[in-house]
Amino acid sequence: MTDAVTAGEAPNSAGSQPRRWLFVLAILTGSFLLFLVQPMVARMALPKLGGAPNVWNSAMLVYQALLLGGYAYAHFIGRLSLAKQGYVHLAVLALAALTLPLHLAEIAPAAPGWEALWVPWLFLLSVGPVFFAVSAQAPLVQRWFAAHPQAGNPYPLYAASNLGSFGGLIAYPLLAEPLLPLAQQGRLWAFGYLVLLGLVAALVWARRGVAAAAPAVRATEEAAPQERTGWRRIMLWLALSAVPSGLMLSTTTYLTTDIMAMPLLWVIPLGLYLLSFSIAFAEGRGLARLFVLAAPVVLLAGAAMAIYGSGRPGLSAAIASVVLLFVVATALHARLYESRPEPAQLTRFYLVMSLGGALGGLFTALIAPVTFDWTWEHPILMVAAAALLPLGAYRGFADRFVLPAFFVRWTLLLALIAALFAGLAFLKIGEEMGRPGWAIAIALLGLFAFALFVAIRRWSFVAGTATVLAALGGIMQFQVSASGDRSRSYFGVYSVIRQDDGTRQLMHGTTTHGIQLAGEDGQRSLAPSTYYGPTSGAGMALASVPELFGRDAHIGVLGLGVGTLACFRQPGQRWTLFEIDPAVVRYSRDGTFTYVEKCTPDADVRVGDARLEMAETPADSYDLLVLDAFSSDSIPLHLLTNEAMGHYRRALGERGILVVNITNRFLQLKPVLSALAKEQGMVALVRDDVPDWEAGLYSSTWVVMTADPAVLAHLADKGEWEELPVPDRAAWTDDYASILPHLIWENFL
Structure with a gap:
């Protein structure tokens, strides 16, 4: 087959109409499914590795790599006749359908420190075949559409593609996640995939009478002049694709670090990134030109607010970052559109675009976390955007x-x-x-x-x-x-603030994860601080352990921080400390913080995900468990599901106590714990502690849960505790959980 036909050649009667509506429907359906599956599979993976923002960035890197593979496949089968292209693609879609319904691959848990490679491997095995097959839709469908002599400009179909992608992303957190369990989500997605297969078959039938691709002429008068695509032009395409892609992921990291790793926040940057293509590639150029005109001012003002707001979480800095991403991505993609080649090189153009997007994702998701000790990739990408924005x-x-x-x-x-x-x-x-x-x-x-x-x-x-x-x-x-x-790890950025008097503070993102106060003679104090004072829920529960369980009680702490809780240890007790991030453990081992070294030197410190560790723990191993595992200010959702709670209860003795820190600026978690307690047949109380700020103590909210009412009554006698509200919703499960009803909206302002 050749890539061109003579301008006067007409197709046979079977393909006498371009049928634009059918191609738009097929491309919208494929893109909708493609970007609906991204947050769906990421949500499935949360119980495997928690809620670190980099889990989503790692997932995005896999998606971009699969998209690159799909675009490469679409480009190379373009050498075949249209009929053969259709048959090959139908076969690929059918083979990928054998992996449905969607499910996570069964692989061994990640070894500590190898999460950056393990997470992409998990996603590749789980969603790789269907994502690869569907990702080829956009360039293939546009090429098949352009093959008709009366089709016209195919590039606006890419705008329709990204509109479908945007719809899929928004549909997940607003409809699929709140309304459907994961198993049903997977079945409905599989049904949509079969519908797509039927639409592709209809496209192949619609083009059965068209013998070759579109003529190698400009699609519109605005298209770039016909010329040989040199390496300078290809490098420009790469840069114009890589910078918005990298900015999208770095903005995602900013948004999800201090709230929660949840699809609602994952999809905002990605959704706006996709919407930018719809504006930039639209046939009408007026709106795109407005974005190009506004981009320099928005970039400078947004960059200023974002960098000034770093370390100071607030809505204004978050909005500035999101607006910057949207406007700058649209302007850069508009420049990309203006440099597009003639339709005969369409699949090559999209292949280079996809490669650029993958390179931007590679820089942000893999290279930056192991190269930089802070999120330097965000300002670097802003400067790169300044070097590429149209300033004419x-x-x-x-x-x-x-x-x-x-x-x-x-x-x-x-x-x-x-x-x-x-x-x-x-x-x-x-x-x-x-x-x-x-x-x-x-x-x-x-x-x-x-x-x-x-x-x-x-x-x-x-x-x-x-x-x-x-x-x-x-x-x-x-x-x-x-x-x-x-320091920086896969799980976030940690900063140690050292004061002149010897006080040291550990920050995770913008959240305090512990303070060790200055003591006498230059020694650091071992007195509890921040959320862990004697009158906090955790402090009161730990103080009651000898009376309830004797001197040889076994205590487990899920989430180390600076190790403050270790100094509640009393003689004879055995302590086990769980921490997912080796970087946090190093702070207690290198002398930066001395709580663990001085108070529990013989404690068993285990590095790994607390939930997975609990799943392997023998029954009746602990008398008291403290759940204090945070990722910056976000709660790892996989630690608060009914399945996770079952692991904790099994690891506790019959009279054992579970103590949960639910202190949070953005989520009201009391109803969540109430529902979990009811589901597990446990009784629970909550304590809101407002201690003396000048003593280095912070307000905190703790919940205690136990299967023995007598134990709860003993704790209630020691201080002011309240009953949890009656649950008005089902308990969170690995299959179904939504935080939308629990958001504290006023704290976002």
């Missing part, structure tokens, strides 16, 4: 004023210097005055003016973006990195 409108406006080149150059240099000092001064004002509203308003106006000015030249815009990022937080973050008091 601003340069053209400036060039209307005939000014000497040296004058323009020196004026821009002075503006950059002024911006650096202004940013540093603003940062100092924020530290001393608590970010006054008037200062923020003035700063934003200044940023808008600065962006409009420096955008007249590429070098000054890139330098201006880097300057703003450096002044409003980049220099400060570099100083922390240079001090050696920060």
Whole structure:
């Protein structure tokens, strides 16, 4: 088969109409299924490895690699006749259908430190065949559509493809997850896959009379001139694809670190990323041009708010990051669309695009976590975006004023210097005055003016973006990195804050995970602090252990932190400490924090997922378990399902106590624990502790659960406890859980 037919050749009567509606329907269906399955399989995987944000980023890397494979397959079978392409693709879809319904592959648990490779392998084995088959839909369907001489421009079908993808993403957290258990989700997805198979068969039938691909001419008058695609153009396609892809994942990390690794938050950046393609590749160019015009100002202002908000969780910084991603991705994809080739090279174009997306994902999901000690990939990608954004409108406006080149150059240099000092001064004002509203308003106006000015030249815009990022937080973050008091693992970024008096604080993202106060003679105090004071639920429960279980009780702590709870140990007790992240364990072993070293030197410290460890623990092993496993400020959802609770109860003795820390800014978890207690046949109480802040103690909320009412009555006699609310919803399970009813919306403001 050749890739072109003569312009005057007409197909036979069987294929006399382009049938655009059928191709749009098929491409929408395939894309909807493709992006519905992404959060679905990631949700299935949570019980395997918890809720770290990188689980989703690792999943996205696999999806991008499979998408690249699908686009490569679509490109290479393009050498066949249309009929053979159709038959081959139908066979591939049918073979992939043999792996349905969707389920997680049975593989050995991840060894500590190897999660970054284990998670992609799990996703590849679980969803690889069907994702690969469906991912080839977009380029293949567009190529088949373009094969008809009357078809017209095929590229807007890519906008329809991404609209379907966006719909699939939004449908999962808003409809599928809240309404359907995972098993039923998988069955419905399999049904949709069979519908897609039928649509592809209809497409093959619709093009049975078309002998070859579309003529190698421009699809519209706006298309790029017909020319040989050189390596410079291919490198541009790669860059314009890689930067938005990387930004999407780095924005995802920011959003999910301090709230929860949940599909509702996973899909926001990815959904906007896909929507950007729909605008950038639309046949009407008006909206895309507006995004291109706004992008330089949005990039500079959004970058400033994001870097300034790092370490200070809040809605404004989150919104700024999301808006930046959407506008900048649309502008970069619009430039990508303007550089597109003629339809004869369509599958090659999409193959390079997919490779660029995979490279951006590789940088953010794999390279950055092992290379950087902080999320440096986010500002790096912002500067890269500044180097690629279309700036023609601003340069053209400036060039209307005939000014000497040296004058323009020196004026821009002075503006950059002024911006650096202004940013540093603003940062100092924020530290001393608590970010006054008037200062923020003035700063934003200044940023808008600065962006409009420096955008007249590429070098000054890139330098201006880097300057703003450096002044409003980049220099400060570099100083922390240079001090050696920060580390990064698959599970997050940890910072140790050392005060002059010897007090040390561990931050995970923006959440305090423990403080060790200064003691006498330069020694660090072993007194409890933060959420673990004597009047906290955990403190009161641990103090009651000798009376309830004797001197030789066995205590288990799920989630180490800085080890504060270790100093509640009493003589004769056996302690076992569980921690998923080896980086956290090192802080207690290298002397950074001394609670474990001084109070439980003989404790058994086990590195691994607490739930998996509990599943392997013999029955009746513990008298008391403390569940305090957090990922920044988010609760790993897989630790609060009925199946997980069953593991904890089995590991406890008949009178054993489970103590759960549910302190959280964004989720009201009391109803969740109430439902779990009822399902497990346990009784429960909750304690809201408001201690003395000046003593280094924080407010906390703890729940105690036990199967023995007498044990609960003993605890109730020791302090003020309350009954949990009557559950109004079913308990969370591995198959069904939704946090939407439990969000504390006012705390997002």
